[in-house]
Amino acid sequence: MLVDTLNAIVLAFAFALILAFLFLKLRLPVLTAFLCAGLLVGPSGFNLIKDPHAVESIAEIGIILLMFIIGIEFSVKKLLAYRREVFIAGLLQVVLTLIFSCLLYLALIASNIKVAIFFGLFISFSSTAVVLKILTDRGELNTPHGRYIFGILIFQDLTVVLAMLLLPMLADEPLTLSEVLFKIFKAFGVLAILLLLALKVIPILLELVIKTRSRELFLISIFLTSLGVAVFSHKLGLSLSLGAFIAGLAIAESEYAYQTIAEVKPLKDLFMALFFITIGMLLSIPAISQNPLQALITLLFIFVLKTIVVFLVVYFLNKNLRTAFLSSFYLFQIGEFSFVLLLQGEKLNLLSPDVSQILIASSALTLFLTPLVIGVADKMTYRFLKTFRAKHKDLVRKEDEKPHHKHIHRAIILGFGICGRNVARALKLLDVPYAVIELNPNTVKRYRKKGEHIFFGDATNPEILIRYGIKSAELLIITITDPVAVRKVVKLAKELNPSIFIITRTKFVAEIDELLKLGADEVIPEEYEASIALFEKTLRYFKIPLNVINELVSDLKSEHYEALRTEVITKLKKFHPEELLKKLTFENYLVKPGHPLVGMTLRALNLRAKTGATAIAIKRGDELIVNPQPETVLKEGDLLVLIGSEPQINRALYYLESPYEGMY
Template identity: 40%
Template sequence: MSLASLNRTPYNEAGFCSREGLSMAHNDLLLDLLILFGFATLIAVIVRRVRQSAIVAYLLTGIVVGPSGFSLIANRGAIETMAEIGVALLLFTIGMEFSLDRIVAMRRLVLGAGGRQVVLTTAAVLGLALLANHDWRQGIYWGFLVAASSTAIVLKLLLEREEVETIHGRIIVGVLLFQDLCVVPMMAVLPALTAPPGEIILAVVFALAKVIGAGALILFAARFFFPLLWSRIVEVRTSEILIIAVIFFSLGTAWASAALGLSVALGAFIAGIALSETSYAYQIHAEVLPFRDSFNSLFFISIGMLLDLKFVQHHWAAVLGIAALIFVLKLLTGFSSILSMGFTARKSLMAGLSLAQVGEFSFILLHQGERLNLVPAGEYQIFLAAAIITMMLTPVIVQLSPEISRRMPEIQRLRQIFPGPGELELETQAAPLRDHVIICGYGLNGRMLARTLRRLGIEYLVLELDPAIVRRATAEGESIFFGDSTKAEILEKAGVSRARALVYAISDPFALPRAVATAHTMNPDLVTIVRTARLRHASALEKAGASQVIASELSAAKEVISRVIELYGVPDDKQDVTRGAERVADSLLDWE
């Protein structure tokens, strides 16, 4: 007998809730939560061993404990209510993580690559839906679902692989940021798609106007009222009061949003944005994070509980076909969007592969669409199963993306359509150079080195993969060229066989060893200086042929040790900071 078969109603025959019945209902809910979190913990531990995301673990938990599995949960109404709170807290914290300064700084990637990816994906899905004789409103809805990628999964993988600061890492983050921003108008537009055909445009305009009006009202209050309120709350210096105030503010704003005819999640998102620019944002985010993660897990578990495994079993071909279609479609739209920004085909492919899955916000839109009857039950099941498959494949795809992109040759026909490296100009400018320095990467380190060499009269040239940086630096008179410094043909045109030094001032732990080995093969006498973030990458770079490897964390450790020793007045002849730091660092590498 399953737990769901037990009678758990707290009401007596007269229709009133008795104390014993209420106590039994509370105990039943507690049992449901124990089952959910117990299975979630077990499954999360298992899936993490195969490098899967916690989101996948929660979805699988819902499948296991739901009607398609062991049917262990009876009080689904209460679970779904708590899941709604989790969504509100999720959107609240996502809103808090948005920074206007960050968006402005990354506006070219956010609006350029991100905007093109979302528009292209939505348009492609709409076109396919029309070809399949679906209503255009459903086509737009499906386009919204497919356009979003998983920020939680992809960003975590980038952090684990230390690729956030690489060229393709910055591109991916920019696209994900725009996708998250699009959740607000998407959620606002969905109810308007259910309006009568002749009123849809007016309904969409009205829906967006309500979002803008509510957002303006909340942001006005955040600018002139909330700072004073939060300063009084923070002055109490009690974390319990701060937590209560944060929950009250986020859920209260969500309730006010629902009262205005908007969604609860949308109001919570706007509330998060309202607090993102305050001086208390970091502390508030840290306090609410545990609550968000706990309640948020219930949302993904409740989504997994909706999956009908029997339906999926009978329609497995459709599920696999839709999953493959989503992957190919998002790969193509992501690749094309980034390539059209002027990045190389290899970097565009790496980013496109990393974005080729369905995101967690798609489940929120899917849940909302089900309530609005925008998606039939069968299509709901197929998309849900296909989405879970794409998310589960993401770690493997991201792991293989550097090797896949490396094997992809630059396509000459694509270079005629999209901007490509100015190899002819590079070869022409580098031809007269002898005994020069090749700087790979024009970040802070690259810029400082270039400025120093220019002041000393030492000849150099710079290779950079970001076309916007190349255009800006070229306008300032810098000797900089668009080119992939990990490719032998680009290094050859930059005169690596005649150069004295090659400096890699880029952050890409997977591409650098191969690039150093290529350069060393082309010119064994070349002095190759490589900057890396982590000391544990130094050994591979030295084996590849690097003359000198400078690890940022070791340099920082030396500086920290030096500053602390200075505080205690240790004589210079007893400090020996450099050799001591290196010796300690070597002994601690086994800890990582």
């Protein structure tokens, strides 16, 4: 059995490696390569792995570790800040998807209400593993659409318990209302207790492990925490992924969060690849070929319904078309938990094997299509919005129709997070009039009450930029983190005002050249700025002259950080700190009792002229005489601090032993 499992894993990774290499060369999503690898090695391909379940259980570790890391990166405070996205957007998405799918099923397919409800539950869930993997890889988790996507996915995980409670009721195994309510309260009570215990206990245990200074123990404790809490959560009726997320939240509040991510991330990526391979194995080509029309209709039904519902929910809460469209394109697929529901549905005789195969095939296709659809989502959204806005200018929000164009803004700040607020503070000190464009309506309301010149709007919309003075502004500062939106804003701003000076931030080094080509004048990469700060502090520690450090930093930042983006930095070699340090030698010399130096002044000693070395300080008892004057008289017990090149120091030490001989 073990040999069969290992054989399956080896074959899966072998195909995944080959296909991933080819897909990277073709600039296609690597995630799709893993899905295709699963298709090829599975029952519908070469049938090299006859039993996909041999690797499925191992692959689920990838989901657990993914949710564990996401929990660490979010923290409880951040999750509470997302309460609108989780509890309102998530609730609306699940409820509306369930209602609409039930009604459409009853109207178009069959009149069986129980199967209709099951079908609604089945398509309500999206893939946490696939979507969050893509979001994190693209750096979009903290973007406006990323917030809503994450919130909806987390709420879906929270509703797993309710879905499992409903299944027996659909299969003629009714529960009384009191039993249902008891189980619901029990589930959420368990969730609260689990979260509380995790927050209190896990940091204490990790602190005990850290004190041993054993990396092995730390790694074991991390796996015990993530997998243990996930399993415990599952035993209590919650999902594995939700338990792992809670464990991550607990560690996020401790000082060991980033070290934990560093240890877990490589293994998480490995297991996630295996998970996506097992998803690829689920796709049944025979089931599709036998019922191609049914599979296609089911696929279209799922895609259209889910995209419409997510769009309506996000637009209702956010009032931004771009955020709503992108969110809908990310969440159209069927999730991992839906397959668990499907298996339970078969056991309870809610579905026939034929219908089950059609649902599995269609659902697997949605997972295959997800990386491809997300890859073109930005272009599709941009083209649609461009056409839509041209035809429906009257649908712009009333708040944005106020005559703000009367205000003259020399600067426009895009985004009002920490960076945006700091920029605004600097502009206030300079008395420079500015406007802020922000996509979060809550942020706009909060800071407008404080007197900020801040307005709601999507800066990827040219009308918004025009309305807030882009054509007359001298400076545009972009502080948002959405890489796609940044590119579009830079391009639009330069088209609308070719003379405007654009400063933008980016998380990704690869974005620098593209942003410069699009029209950005200054691109500030977060990683490079951090490295330059470390570089500067290091040189200061080694006492490199401040003017030399300033010149070095200036050289590093010139030409849009070109020096840092090339492997050879020839321009900076003459200032290299190691070269400077090699030429400098520090030495001490003690003036002993009865030594000829006792009673001699530094002027009379004439050390620099005779040897080239310099006495930069004298330690006399507890006193330190820095930069001693020529009239300073040397006393017994003085400790001379000398500086110079190695030959100069050697000459100085020889001269100090017999100063009168060296004078003549």
